[in-house]
Amino acid sequence: MSTAPLEPLAQVTAFLNRRHTSFIDGRSIDVHAGEVAEVFNPASGAPLAQLVMAGAEQVEQAVAAAQRAFRAGVWSGLRPADRERILLRFAEVVEAHGEELAQLETLNQGKSIHIARAIEVGASVEYMRYMAGWATKLEGQTLDVSIPVPPGTHYNAYTRREPVGVVAGIVPWNFPLMIAIWKIIPALAAGCTIVIKPADETPLTALRLAELAIEAGIPPGVLNVLVGRGASAGAALVADPRVAKVTFTGSTPVGKLIGTAALQNMTRFSLELGGKNPMLVLPDADLGKAVGGALMGGLLNQGQVCAAASRIYVQRSRYNDFVEALAAAVKGMSIGAGMDPTAQINPLVSRRQQSSVLGHLDKARAQGAQVVTGGAAPELPGFFVQPTVLAGVEQSMAAAREEIFGPVLSVLAYDSVDEALTLVNDSQYGLAASLWTNDLSQAMRLIPQIEAGTVWVNTHVPLDPNLPFGGHKQSGVGREFGRGAVEAFTELKSVCIAY
Ligand code: NAD
Numbered sequence: 001m002s003t004a005p006l007e008p009l010a011q012v013t014a015f016l017n018r019r020h021t022s023f024i025d026g027r028s029i030d031v032h033a034g035e036v037a038e039v040f041n042p043a044s045g046a047p048l049a050q051l052v053m054a055g056a057e058q059v060e061q062a063v064a065a066a067q068r069a070f071r072a073g074v075w076s077g078l079r080p081a082d083r084e085r086i087l088l089r090f091a092e093v094v095e096a097h098g099e100e101l102a103q104l105e106t107l108n109q110g111k112s113i114h115i116a117r118a119i120e121v122g123a124s125v126e127y128m129r130y131m132a133g134w135a136t137k138l139e140g141q142t143l144d145v146s147i148p149v150p151p152g153t154h155y156n157a158y159t160r161r162e163p164v165g166v167v168a169g170i171v172p173w174n175f176p177l178m179i180a181i182w183k184i185i186p187a188l189a190a191g192c193t194i195v196i197k198p199a200d201e202t203p204l205t206a207l208r209l210a211e212l213a214i215e216a217g218i219p220p221g222v223l224n225v226l227v228g229r230g231a232s233a234g235a236a237l238v239a240d241p242r243v244a245k246v247t248f249t250g251s252t253p254v255g256k257l258i259g260t261a262a263l264q265n266m267t268r269f270s271l272e273l274g275g276k277n278p279m280l281v282l283p284d285a286d287l288g289k290a291v292g293g294a295l296m297g298g299l300l301n302q303g304q305v306c307a308a309a310s311r312i313y314v315q316r317s318r319y320n321d322f323v324e325a326l327a328a329a330v331k332g333m334s335i336g337a338g339m340d341p342t343a344q345i346n347p348l349v350s351r352r353q354q355s356s357v358l359g360h361l362d363k364a365r366a367q368g369a370q371v372v373t374g375g376a377a378p379e380l381p382g383f384f385v386q387p388t389v390l391a392g393v394e395q396s397m398a399a400a401r402e403e404i405f406g407p408v409l410s411v412l413a414y415d416s417v418d419e420a421l422t423l424v425n426d427s428q429y430g431l432a433a434s435l436w437t438n439d440l441s442q443a444m445r446l447i448p449q450i451e452a453g454t455v456w457v458n459t460h461v462p463l464d465p466n467l468p469f470g471g472h473k474q475s476g477v478g479r480e481f482g483r484g485a486v487e488a489f490t491e492l493k494s495v496c497i498a499y
Helices: 010-017 056-072 080-096 098-109 113-134 176-189 204-216 230-239 252-264 287-303 316-331 351-366 417-425 440-449 482-487
Strands: 036-041 046-052 155-163 166-170 193-197 223-225 243-249 268-272 277-281 309-315 370-373 388-391 408-414 432-436 454-457 490-498
Touching: 010 046, 010 098, 010 204, 036 098, 046 098, 056 166, 056 193, 056 223, 056 230, 080 098, 080 113, 080 176, 080 204, 098 113, 098 176, 098 204, 113 176, 113 482, 166 176, 166 230, 176 193, 176 204, 176 243, 176 482, 193 230, 204 223, 230 243, 230 252, 243 252, 252 268, 277 287, 277 417, 287 309, 287 316, 287 408, 287 432, 309 316, 309 417, 316 370, 316 388, 316 408, 351 370, 351 408, 408 417, 417 440, 432 440, 440 454
Parallel strands: 166 193, 166 243, 193 223, 243 268, 277 309, 277 432, 309 408, 388 408, 432 454
Antiparallel strands: 036 046, 155 490, 370 388
């Protein structure tokens, strides 16, 4: 392990030393009772900050604040151009506080400071600017209608998009700041107000973000953050009939609970869930590029990426060469804290996630997979797992079917391309997939046949605010990014005028 960790900025230390509560109606609320919880630094396992977890009373307060702000029109009643301008200012404020937010995320989530700077902050600021622009671009249609009665009556019909109302945004722990922003900005661009429930493990950047929103001029009550447990505060938020739309990112089992609860009130919902994403290395592929793609696509954020490449299909004749090259590249990776800028593999988010990944590795061994490199926790105090390559994986094994959400790459062999296509689609999930080839005809033939919301060719994992993202099958319902993401925070109203 290398030793040169970054010292946190003074404002980061000051923020960590505060006792945090939920952020409701423009301020951190005073609470005198309730569960006090700690969040941890995954690099050391040491406590990082203290929070008072929200109970039913705070859920009630947060939804009431969001509903008041919505009904008063302090946000939805602004000119779209004013909402856009304020959201652009919000992006500027986040950018100006970028290093502070990146350090806070690295300390709380464990990820590399480089990823925190480039993705949690950098890509999110671009996303904020892109989504801000939609505030002024929502549109309806004018429609010709043929209503015959009463005779002689003329009709004019059109549709308009209106904000759906109070949104509940439930966020996981893998990209806490970025995924909160994915929910907040399109909801606000559409004119909604929102209550965000960050993951229990990683609430800090969302709390800081809410403070920065006020600094940017977003009115109190428009963005609220509830720190609380998923099964209590999260569930109460989803079940609140004043919530008009739930946008959830997280695991498939919790997504099903949320969808079921939302249906009871006919609350609109979108779900971005898990994945077991294939990488199909076609017979003509450049193996060096495919190995690079597997490292980027599979080990980014320690594999705690819903779209991570986690099952890699290579033709049998090139299988050993690929496994050898991949293992050689993985073996050389340095392991250390996210605040150590030289470390390439960082801790997982929690002790629980570390145990879960180690449990998947035990199961893989027991089912006959071969650990080519890695396969254990290094002798370090934090929540680390060595980057791991599994060979000899068969389609029936858990390592090819279950989401591991850790730094584990399973490599499988295929004989024909058509067999490989069957294996790629043989999954309950359908979030993303990648093809590795320079054979254009083969790629164009396969793309429509792959059951996934995103197909990359010769790359794996890049996202863009203008490119819809979401899953087929059990990977979810709905799409984030692009026009559709903003429209998903609106209701379509039909207007018909007789004259
Ligand atoms: P999780 O489902 O356990 O938790 C996600 C969020 O839901 C947390 O905020 C949690 O507190 C909350 N929650 C838990 N139970 C709840 C309930 N009953 N009602 C309301 N809220 C509840 O998932 P996680 O462990 O935080 O994240 C990892 C999972 O998320 C992985 O499966 C991963 O694939 C998925 N994920 C998907 C995407 C995507 O875009 N598709 C992105 C990131 C992560």
